[in-house]
Each structure stands twice: as structure tokens, then as C-alpha cells.
Amino acid sequence: MKQNLIMSFESSCDETSVAIIKNGNKILSNVVATQIKSHQRFGGVVPEVASRHHIEEITFCIRDAMKQANVTYDDLDAVAVTYGPGLVGALLIGVTAAKTVAWAHHLPLIPVNHLAGHIYAARFIKPIVFPALALVVSGGHTELVWMPKEGEFKIMGETRDDAAGEAYDKIGRVLGINYPAGPDVDKMAAKGHDTFHFPRAMDNDDNYDFSFSGLKSAFINTVHHAHQVHKKLNHDDLATSFQDAVIDVLVDKTMRALKKHPVKQLILAGGVAANHGLRSRLEKQVDQLSGTELIKAPLKLCGDNAAMIGAAGYIFYKEGIKADASLNADPGLEFDWLPNEAK
């Protein structure tokens, strides 16, 4: 008997990944080929290099995902793929490979928005109950997404400049930490104190948008100024001061959105969702709300991976959403905005 097996592809940035997902919530395999070591040579992701690695890795990932899941093409029901947002040349490899596999084996092709994938990583913890709100924080995104029902995503707010993860990388460089700087800054932040009181941009504005470039500039100026006057600053304190400013804004805005739009679940997802400071602060705050449960994406599935694409793809598959062989990468793909009057 068929059991809804989806082969999913993800290649939007610097991870090539293929997974086999059963019924949208069970991981049979989730192979990830990460290029971090390569891009560390350059201090950040170089898009052309990323594309070259994806093409090196793509069939190895398919082979290993099928081997680990112990499945054949006959067992599969559909192919799902991230088609945006992301780096266009990187997305293209996954999209092209997924289209080719789908056509070769007469399987339906399901287009998946990368952010929907991040959100559905939570599906591996428990079923999503609606309405739900998602805070998606990563190197490329900082968004609050309202989900009135299954398969529907509306942006309530997003970053107006840098993504949170991007800000971590930029201040990390100033502290001599290589990309991705998030995990190290998180560790240092656990040891220091907020002594610098960096600005909390837009924290009191009446919207759900974020801005991190002012914080990043304040941080960099502080370090440069100290350097000029030969003053040594405590790096742990710098890390705590930066991270507290980021978390304050993320959590304040999220809590405000929750009060205006009570939901059954708050989902924390994206690469920065692995940040311990953010996880524990949100836990404490959401604990005080009755009726809202916090679902954190599993640590191992916070970064980019194809399992989450398979989980989201399953939802679209059930709704009959399909793409044809002309599917193209859409680097600027976005969810619709929640209309202003509904915010």
C-alpha cells in the first residue's frame, strides 16, 4: 500500500539537501551537504561558488537519501522542491533536479516556498493547530507570519534592512568570528552582561516590522571607537548587549502580535531559532500567556534542510497544488501581506 512518500529538494543557499518524508511528518531520510567550510574561506556565502557546489552534490544527495530511506522510485508519490526565496543560481540546481526526477518517473511536482518549509519543520514535533503565528528568523529572513489555516501564510511584519542572522554575521566579523557567527555569539552572550545598551530599533513603533542595521552600526562604531582610543572591550559583554537588543525586539514584537491576534500556537523557526537566548526568552514570555503553546523547530531542523520542505510539500500535495515542467526559481518569492486593516 502507498503511504504518501515525498522526495523533497532544498538548495536555496549553501546547503544541498534531499529528504524522503512519509505522510508529511516522518523523516525516512534527510541528507544535507553543507558548504559552510567552503564559504568560510571568503567570510560569507559566494553565490557562484554555492551554485557550483550544489551541482557537485545533487545526485549524491538523491542517492544517499534513497539508500537511507530504503525506497525506490516506485514507492514515491510526489517530488517537492524549494523554488524561492533564495539565491537564484543555487535554487536553480534543486529546481532543475527535482523537475527532472519528477518527469523521469511520472511524479507530480510540488513547488514549496522556503519559509513555509522553515515553519513546517515544527510539524516534526507535533501537528500545527490553527490559527498559528510563526516567527521565522534566519540569515536571510526575519518575518512574523500569520497562519489562519493550513496552507495559508500572511506576512504581518518583516525586517526592513538586515535579517537577524545577517546582523549576527556582520558583528561577528568585527569580533573576529567567522561566518556563521550566530552559534559563537550565542555562547559568548550567555557569559556576559548587557553593559552597552544598544538601540532597540522600531521596538515602540506601531507595526510588526524589524530593523537591525542601526544596531549593527552602533555595535561596529562602539568597537571601532574603542579600538581608536586603544581601549579593550569585553567581548562577552558586547555579545550579550547585541543579543539582548536583538531578542528584545524580536520578542516584544512577537508578543504584541500575539496579544492582538491570539493563536493556539506560536512557531519559532529558521536558523536563528537555534539560538538559546531567543528560545529561552520566548519560552518564558509565552508561558505567561494562556491558550498559546510555543512550538520550537527541532534544533537539527532549524538550518536549511529538505525534510522541512517535504513536510510543507505534503500540505500542498494534499491540496492538489502542482507545478509543471516550466517551474523556475523565484529568488524574490514572498508570502502575501496581511492587509493593514487586519493587523
Next chain:
Amino acid sequence: MKVLAIDSSNQPLSVALLDDQKILFTTTMTAHRKHARYLLPIIQDMFKKSSLTPQDLDRVVVADGPGSFTGLRIAVTTAKTLAFTLHIDLVGVSSLLDLALNVQNEGALVNPIFDARNQNLFTGLYQIKNGIPQSIIPDQHVSIDDWTEKLSKYKNQFLYVVGNADHFKSNLKHVFSDHLIVSKGINNLPQAANLGLFGENKTPVSDVNKFVPNYLRLTKAEFDWKQQHPKAANKDDQSYVNEYTAKI
């Protein structure tokens, strides 16, 4: 033997389906640059009209570079994934050689050219022997001055130029004068049908998984990094990628 041939290494997109040296279907277009959008629908249409299924295919032949980085990756990813997923042969052919196939005069010296901008070109020199282009000077990314220098010792022979040579005609004319023969019209476009006929007799790649485009040019980031790190410069690209399994 049923063969699918693909060349999207530059602006032209060329696809052909062959059966035992018989051309069933061939198409070449320059109307757009959206190869990612049009390649698979064209393939799909060819199979449908030929009443074939992907499972009937025996071999994929692809022009694997040099050329536009994006164009190459679309063709190579399609060809590689198809060969991998159907467990069939994969043949990679130089996209410059593919263009040289447009000249069939025995003994002719053929110079296929892709404009790589800023007075640079992707090119190589071929000679037709027994109807097949043989490489005389390897494919390379080179400045027009260096290239004309390399060609100067052939200046008393006829040179057939194919491809995107508009920018370089006067430089080549300077060396070859009346011996320069610049191709026109369709002969400047790759023909996947020729590619398929040629690729049917070539040895397939031994490991489909390791097949990548022949870019013939490093990215700027890698070039700079390798200059600064000569010791690590020859490390295999794939050694910078780690595969792991993420499960919960």
C-alpha cells in the same frame, strides 16, 4: 540507441532526440534566455510527439562547457540528474566542439568562439579529421591578443570561425586576411542533433555523480583565495563540503 542531446551553454538553446543515428526531433532557439523555464517542457514535448517515455532513453549527451555559467548548469544538472535517475549513459562534450561540428570540410581548421566579454573569449582550435573535429589547441579562457598570438603559426591556412565572433573579427582578419572564413546564420548556432550524433560514439562518463560543467574559469572569489593560499590551491572542491544526516 535512443539519445537525448542538450546544449544550453550560451544564449541558444538546442535540444535533439535521436534513435540509432536517426534525428527524430531537433530544435534550436535564441528567442529568450530562460533556459531553466523552457528546457524540460521542450524535452517533454519531444518525447510526447515521438511516443517515447523517459524509460525508453539509453543515453544523454550534453555540451558541458565552457559557456555561460547558468546556462551550463541548467543543461548539466538536467543531463546528470536524468542519467543518474534512469541509470543510463551520460556523455559530456565540449560546447566549443559542439559548435565546431557545424563545419564538415575535411582537413579544415575550425575556431569556435564564445564572447567572454572585456576582450576575452572562450575558444579552442579544432581540425576536421575523418569528419570529426580533433582538438589542436585546447579549449581555454583567453584574451583576444593572446589567442591571435597562438593562432599566428597557422596564418597560411584557412580558418573557419564559428560562434559569437563579432567582436574579434578584425583581430583575426589581421592575422589571416583572406584566409579567414566567418560562418553565417545557422552555422553559428549549436545544433544538438550534431551533438547527439557525435555523442553516440563517445565513451560515457565513468561516475555520473561527479560530473560537473567545464567552466574553464574560476570564480573571482576562488581565484583571489587561491592566489593567497597557494598550498591549499589544489584541494578538491568537494573536500569543502560535508554531508551529514539530520534526523530527530
